Amino acid sequence: MFTTRQITSIAKRAFSTSASSNAAKVAVLGASGGIGQPLSLLLKQSSLISHLSLYDIVNTPGVAADLSHINTNSKVTGHVPQNDGLKEALTGCDIVVIPAGVPRKPGMTRDDLFNTNASIVRDLAEACAQHCPKAHILVIANPVNSTVPIVAEVFQKHSVFDPKKLFGVTTLDVVRASRFVSEVKKISTNDAKITVIGGHSGVTIVPLLSQSGHSFTEEEVKSLTHRIQFGGDEVVKAKNGAGSATLSMAFAGARFTNSLLEATVGGKKGIIEPTFVKSDIFAKEGVEYFATNVELGPNGVEKIHPVGNINKYEQGLIDAAIPELKGNIVKGKSFVSEVKA
Numbered sequence: 001m002f003t004t005r006q007i008t009s010i011a012k013r014a015f016s017t018s019a020s021s022n023a024a025k026v027a028v029l030g031a032s033g034g035i036g037q038p039l040s041l042l043l044k045q046s047s048l049i050s051h052l053s054l055y056d057i058v059n060t061p062g063v064a065a066d067l068s069h070i071n072t073n074s075k076v077t078g079h080v081p082q083n084d085g086l087k088e089a090l091t092g093c094d095i096v097v098i099p100a101g102v103p104r105k106p107g108m109t110r111d112d113l114f115n116t117n118a119s120i121v122r123d124l125a126e127a128c129a130q131h132c133p134k135a136h137i138l139v140i141a142n143p144v145n146s147t148v149p150i151v152a153e154v155f156q157k158h159s160v161f162d163p164k165k166l167f168g169v170t171t172l173d174v175v176r177a178s179r180f181v182s183e184v185k186k187i188s189t190n191d192a193k194i195t196v197i198g199g200h201s202g203v204t205i206v207p208l209l210s211q212s213g214h215s216f217t218e219e220e221v222k223s224l225t226h227r228i229q230f231g232g233d234e235v236v237k238a239k240n241g242a243g244s245a246t247l248s249m250a251f252a253g254a255r256f257t258n259s260l261l262e263a264t265v266g267g268k269k270g271i272i273e274p275t276f277v278k279s280d281i282f283a284k285e286g287v288e289y290f291a292t293n294v295e296l297g298p299n300g301v302e303k304i305h306p307v308g309n310i311n312k313y314e315q316g317l318i319d320a321a322i323p324e325l326k327g328n329i330v331k332g333k334s335f336v337s338e339v340k341a
């Protein structure tokens with residue numbers, strides 16, 4: 001006869017060793033990089049992932065072997081371009097996260113990365129359109145304001161574009177905003193929920209501090225807004241040529257991926273994350289993609305939240321963001337259409 005304690009312990013073991021049937025295959029493209037490795041480590045902890053598929057042009061066999069010893073239920077595989085590695089990495093994927101591409105050095109803007117990263121993202125998007133056309137695509141590679149339209153154009157070219165399944169990952173801006181506000185107001189980050197809208201570069205990043213429920217002096221608003229818009233530069237400067245944010249980005253990327261997993265395979269309702277998606281909000285102004293809070297659901301984008309009530313200062317920030325955002329988006333779209341022609 002088993003005691004109650006023994007039965008509980010056997011049940012717990014059985015539960016913890018059986019992989020969840022509601023779990024997804026998730027690929028990380030650029031998995032050996034500064035973001036890719038810690039992001040993959042964080043994703044290895046998810047019970048909603050059955051297969052973590054790691055692709056990079058180098059070093060993924062080692063990264064995958066290392067992660068595969070962690071005793072969570074997901075299988076980990078590593079792929080490199082040889083032997084149809086990209087096809088193998090992507091086939092059957094539900095979610096593809098793309099941090100592949102070069103990071104900034106001091107003095108560079110994110111747009112300065114376009115020449116290198118546009119073709120990397122375009123080629124990876126081509127492979128996704130062919131091998132996992134129904135997957136949710138999460139773009140981290142910069143410049144996000146342009147790389148997201150690049151992915152959309154490639155998917156459109158293959159007639160497989162679903163705007164509900166394409167996301168520019170802007171979560172780091174919200175993570176930073178929360179942290180910076182918590183420091184200034186001396187409050188817990190749990191009480192510092194800041195909506196950040198727009199895009200992901202300099203003035204296109206628009207924090208809506210007036211919606212936070214906290215009051216700020218004019219001075220605080222100006223300095224917090226600047227810090228949130230240019231937080232990436234702080235890290236680039238501190239790393240002094242060794243790249244940009246990797247660990248905080250991995251945290252933010254894992255947060256967004258986990259939210260999407262919960263909303264899709266996890267079946268949870270009411271999950272809201274900020275993200276740069278195809279949106280009608282400023283379509284009249286010629287801006288086809290815009291980040292606001294987005295409710296996630298089983299098919300990806302469930303509901304795009306409007307900007308909401310804003311003050312004059314924030315309206316000024318949006319007015320400044322629109323032309324730059326528009327230019328970034330057109331640049332991404334033309335990059336694909338020019339090659340198409």
Ligand SMILES: NC(=O)c1ccc[n+]([C@@H]2O[C@H](COP(=O)([O-])OP(=O)(O)OC[C@H]3O[C@@H](n4cnc5c(N)ncnc54)[C@H](O)[C@@H]3O)[C@@H](O)[C@H]2O)c1
Binds near residue numbers: 030036056169170172
């Ligand atoms: N969205 C954001 O908030 C955010 C935040 C931080 C960084 N980023 C961006 O993320 C990107 C990656 O940053 P990082 O610090 O990890 O850079 P990194 O150089 O450390 O890593 C990039 C990885 O991409 C790989 N790679 C290059 N070409 C590839 C290809 N064709 N296919 C697959 N993999 C390829 C490299 O081998 C490398 O391992 C940069 O563009 C950076 O600007 C975005």
Ligand SMILES: O=C(O)C[C@H](O)C(=O)O
Binds near residue numbers: 110142
């Ligand atoms: O600043 C960068 O270039 C990386 C990233 O976009 C960030 O916001 O940290």
